[in-house]
Amino acid sequence: MFKKFVLLGAIAFANPALAQLAPGVRMPPEIGAAYGKLGKAMMAHDASAVRDIWAEDFVVNSPNNTVMRREDVIGVMERDFLEYRDFHKHITFIGEKPEVTVVMGYDTMIPLKGPGAGKQVMRPFTDIWAKRSAGWQLIARQATIATVK
Known part of the structure; x- marks a missing residue:
């Protein structure tokens, strides 16, 4: 039931300037560019572009504590279940x-x-x-909801 509610959070990287880096943390240009492409693809629900960035063997331990594979998450995205407002990405370690x-x-x-x-x-x-061989690809993600206010 909760599979359809997976939240990925790549949207901030549609414009990498929206990500806040902790002092002393430097984003590698290739990774920043990949996040940018991923964010744009997610917002456009462009499954083909997402597949270019997520490795074929990509897995995510999602906020609802289920492990999902690339095509499962793309299905969620295509059904328009990934919507947020006031999204901010804070990078503390690279x-x-x-x-x-x-x-x-x-x-x-x-x-x-x-x-x-x-x-x-x-x-x-x-x-x-x-x-x-295709460049930098996301192979795994873990995302857990820590607090709800």
């Missing part, structure tokens, strides 16, 4: 290795549907990006 980058932080937003609908939500997240 760890870079040659083939993997880990991005951690938290999102604040008001979901219009799903868990916490109509209330301000804080959702810590961890994104894992891998350098693949």
Whole structure:
């Protein structure tokens, strides 16, 4: 039942300037560009563009405590269940290795549907990006709703 309410939070990266970086944290340009493409694709419900950024083996541990694969989440997006207002992405850590980058932080937003609908939500997240032949792709995401006000 709750699968349709998965919230991903990439929207802030439709304009990477909307992300707030903690002091001393630097966004790698390639990852920032990938987040930008992902945000635009999510807002446009462009499944093909999302597939270019999410690896074929992408998985997310979603805010409703279910693990979903790429096509499950794309189905949610296509059914228009990913809607927010007052969305802000706060990046607190970025760890870079040659083939993997880990991005951690938290999102604040008001979901219009799903868990916490109509209330301000804080959702810590961890994104894992891998350098693949197609470029940097998101391979895993964990996002948990920590507080609802």
